[in-house]
Amino acid sequence: MTADDDIPRAPTLEDVARVAGVSRATVSRVVNDTRNVDRRIREVVQAAVAQTGYVPNQAARSLVTRRTGSVALVVSEAEHRSFDDPFLGRVFTDPFFGRVVSGIISVLRPRAVNLVLMLAETNDSRSQLIDYLRQGHVDGVLLISTHADDPLPSMLIESGLPTVLSRRPSTPIPISYVDVAQHVGAGLAADRLAERGCQQVATISGPMDMPASQDRLNGFREAMARHGHAFVPSVEGNFTQDSGEQAMRELLDRYPDIDGLFAANDLMAQGALLALHDRGIAVPGRVAVVGFDDSSAATASRPPLTTVRQPIEDMAAAMADLLLAHIDERQPRVTSRIFEPTLVVRDSA
Amino acid sequence: MTADDDIPRAPTLEDVARVAGVSRATVSRVVNDTRNVDRRIREVVQAAVAQTGYVPNQAARSLVTRRTGSVALVVSEAEHRSFDDPFLGRVFTDPFFGRVVSGIISVLRPRAVNLVLMLAETNDSRSQLIDYLRQGHVDGVLLISTHADDPLPSMLIESGLPTVLSRRPSTPIPISYVDVAQHVGAGLAADRLAERGCQQVATISGPMDMPASQDRLNGFREAMARHGHAFVPSVEGNFTQDSGEQAMRELLDRYPDIDGLFAANDLMAQGALLALHDRGIAVPGRVAVVGFDDSSAATASRPPLTTVRQPIEDMAAAMADLLLAHIDERQPRVTSRIFEPTLVVRDSA
DNA sequence: TTGAAAGCGCTAACAC
DNA sequence: GTGTTAGCGCTTTCAA
Numbered sequence: 165m166t167a168d169d170d171i172p173r174a175p176t177l178e179d180v181a182r183v184a185g186v187s188r189a190t191v192s193r194v195v196n197d198t199r200n201v202d203r204r205i206r207e208v209v210q211a212a213v214a215q216t217g218y219v220p221n222q223a224a225r226s227l228v229t230r231r232t233g234s235v236a237l238v239v240s241e242a243e244h245r246s247f248d249d250p251f252l253g254r255v256f257t258d259p260f261f262g263r264v265v266s267g268i269i270s271v272l273r274p275r276a277v278n279l280v281l282m283l284a285e286t287n288d289s290r291s292q293l294i295d296y297l298r299q300g301h302v303d304g305v306l307l308i309s310t311h312a313d314d315p316l317p318s319m320l321i322e323s324g325l326p327t328v329l330s331r332r333p334s335t336p337i338p339i340s341y342v343d344v345a346q347h348v349g350a351g352l353a354a355d356r357l358a359e360r361g362c363q364q365v366a367t368i369s370g371p372m373d374m375p376a377s378q379d380r381l382n383g384f385r386e387a388m389a390r391h392g393h394a395f396v397p398s399v400e401g402n403f404t405q406d407s408g409e410q411a412m413r414e415l416l417d418r419y420p421d422i423d424g425l426f427a428a429n430d431l432m433a434q435g436a437l438l439a440l441h442d443r444g445i446a447v448p449g450r451v452a453v454v455g456f457d458d459s460s461a462a463t464a465s466r467p468p469l470t471t472v473r474q475p476i477e478d479m480a481a482a483m484a485d486l487l488l489a490h491i492d493e494r495q496p497r498v499t500s501r502i503f504e505p506t507l508v509v510r511d512s513a
Numbered sequence: 514m515t516a517d518d519d520i521p522r523a524p525t526l527e528d529v530a531r532v533a534g535v536s537r538a539t540v541s542r543v544v545n546d547t548r549n550v551d552r553r554i555r556e557v558v559q560a561a562v563a564q565t566g567y568v569p570n571q572a573a574r575s576l577v578t579r580r581t582g583s584v585a586l587v588v589s590e591a592e593h594r595s596f597d598d599p600f601l602g603r604v605f606t607d608p609f610f611g612r613v614v615s616g617i618i619s620v621l622r623p624r625a626v627n628l629v630l631m632l633a634e635t636n637d638s639r640s641q642l643i644d645y646l647r648q649g650h651v652d653g654v655l656l657i658s659t660h661a662d663d664p665l666p667s668m669l670i671e672s673g674l675p676t677v678l679s680r681r682p683s684t685p686i687p688i689s690y691v692d693v694a695q696h697v698g699a700g701l702a703a704d705r706l707a708e709r710g711c712q713q714v715a716t717i718s719g720p721m722d723m724p725a726s727q728d729r730l731n732g733f734r735e736a737m738a739r740h741g742h743a744f745v746p747s748v749e750g751n752f753t754q755d756s757g758e759q760a761m762r763e764l765l766d767r768y769p770d771i772d773g774l775f776a777a778n779d780l781m782a783q784g785a786l787l788a789l790h791d792r793g794i795a796v797p798g799r800v801a802v803v804g805f806d807d808s809s810a811a812t813a814s815r816p817p818l819t820t821v822r823q824p825i826e827d828m829a830a831a832m833a834d835l836l837l838a839h840i841d842e843r844q845p846r847v848t849s850r851i852f853e854p855t856l857v858v859r860d861s862a
Numbered sequence: 863t864t865g866a867a868a869g870c871g872c873t874a875a876c877a878c
Numbered sequence: 879g880t881g882t883t884a885g886c887g888c889t890t891t892c893a894a
Contacts, residue, residue, distance in 0.1 A: 219647045222648040223574075224870090228870050228888055269632065279630060281629065282628075299569055300570055538873080542873095549880090551879060554879085576888085578874095
């Protein structure tokens with residue numbers, strides 16, 4: 165027994181052609197479902213494919229077509245993190261993420277395009293990532309970037325790879341993106357709190373280096389101002405439950421009379437609920453709470469959260485659509501698609 | 514202006530060789546860091562690479578090396594799900610998942626191996642997946658399979674692709690896997706509850722078509738029996754918080770005197786806590802609760818959970834190690850690695 | 863409608 | 879230590 169016996173070569177087009185008694189070109193046409201192949205020959209070839217167990221070699225195919233049939237989903241996060249750091253936990257644990265993937269897959273799968281998940285949480289991994297992408301592993305990139313001064317969007321533009329962002333970039337650069345009307349969403353939360361007659365409203369914002377956080381904070385303050393509330397104190401969180409809990413405590417210490425809260429996402433709202441609960445403050449009795457996202461955290465918390473819903477799946481699907489379009493065009497036009505949020509009323513406000 | 518001007522060809526080895534005034538082979542040697550290249554020539558070539566902005570074409574490289582430098586992380590789930598179904602949400606939301614990815618990346622990244630995330634939640638997507646894998650997109654696969662009669666493990670064996678499972682397969686087949694000593698973990702929970710003097714202990718199990726669920730249930734019952742408790746009622750959940758909440762209600766209705774609970778994972782324990790809270794039952798005062806996983810849910814819940822910790826990151830890293838080893842060997846030996854769980858004591862028991 | 867043949871860009875013998 | 883050369887398996891003109 166020799167090594168050659170143990171590792172049989174996978175069948176190639178050539179093998180199938182030999183079995184079917186036709187040329188490689190014809191087999192290729194059948195496999196790729198090109199028209200202009202005689203029905204009878206097609207059938208013979210298909211039988212030969214089945215018999216040999218032929219599967220096309222993707223590398224060979226990409227080499228000539230210059231297409232891989234895959235796109236990357238890149239999740240990028242600020243430097244200064246390590247593996248011990250809960251970065252990955254935070255990203256994947258965020259109920260947000262599953263819905264994004266779900267929306268993307270729903271448009272990719274029918275078109276037989278695959279999703280490659282890539283993470284970039286250090287500068288090292290970021291340049292490694294760019295190298296990987298430039299090597300032609302994927303046809304395009306969907307980028308979820310979680311902080312403002314992320315160099316990745318610009319790097320991707322430079323690389324020439326079709327790219328779509330999940331949010332408006334923090335600085336104006338020529339790149340397509342999908343977003344929700346953040347101001348409008350924050351306004352919805354403000355209106356709800358004002359309607360309930362809240363007099364002392366505060367907010368827990370997201371990290372202020374993210375455009376989404378800025379927009380939600382500004383949008384909320386502007387809307388409260390329209391309701392006559394000139395001053396809305398805020399504490400900055402980082403979108404985790406822990407940070408929400410801590411921020412709520414801080415707010416309570418400084419403004420004991422708070423009777424309304426807007427948290428920039430559901431996870432922080434959930435944390436706030438915990439802090440409120442620990443101090444024996446009734447929700448919505450003494451403090452009304454509104455979240456943002458309508459994630460699974462909204463229904464899991466006690467009481468269930470009134471929250472601003474963004475159509476995450478639809479937005480993610482739009483990202484994928486946009487990317488696929490960009491890949492097919494030669495000179496894609498930079499495009500934005502903005503979705504409208506809605507208010508979902510539950511028990512917390 | 515012609516189309517040719519707009520889409521300049523990416524530089525190839527040939528281009529670099531011309532600029533550096535050497536042969537393609539030499540450039541290849543430099544790029545791949547092969548020894549036996551004169552220091553001075555190496556520098557000239559590196560300069561040429563920088564000047565041309567050369568990046569190796571992965572397809573061409575794979576075609577000859579028969580290596581892709583990527584491995585797949587496949588998450589497989591039972592049929593009968595659709596996109597509206599929270600499958601994706603469930604998988605990614607599970608705090609467990611982020612830690613798995615984190616552990617895997619920690620060994621893949623230093624070896625410059627990439628992770629391709631793939632989902633298989635319908636039979637269609639399962640065969641599509643196998644096709645994709647057989648096309649040589651990846652060098653091996655890490656499989657996280659969430660139900661018993663999953664055909665994927667066998668399909669993968671058949672495909673000849675190096676594969677490592679995250680759990681012992683439900684039927685004995687020749688495939689490598691990593692697991693935690695489930696019996697031991699469940700025994701730890703039982704010991705804790707028995708030590709506290711619980712007299713009427715119940716358990717919420719995972720889906721009974723999963724070996725892990727079976728092992729935890731059996732292990733728990735055996736250990737309780739050793740403490741003299743002949744009968745331990747159980748209700749089946751599906752590892753979600755909701756199912757835990759519901760199961761707890763059911764248990765309470767049928768056995769009002771319950772004073773100890775073992776939930777087969779933290780998420781269900783958290784749900785149980787909610788149900789207990791809703792009925793005004795104090796934890797751990799009237800009912801002591803032990804979870805399993807030591808996920809972030811354990812610290813997020815009120816009270817924080819006493820729970821069985823599995824070293825998820827280490828286990829995931831071991832999976833990646835094992836897979837890389839399999840990829841390097843020609844005839845890998847089927848291997849198992851079992852990790853020891855520990856008890857983490859917090860407030861709930 | 864089918865076949866012949868020319869590469870796609872790279873690595874790896876094998877010479878020199 | 880370096881260059882020459884033969885493919886890897888596939889798609890795609892171009893002829894027939």
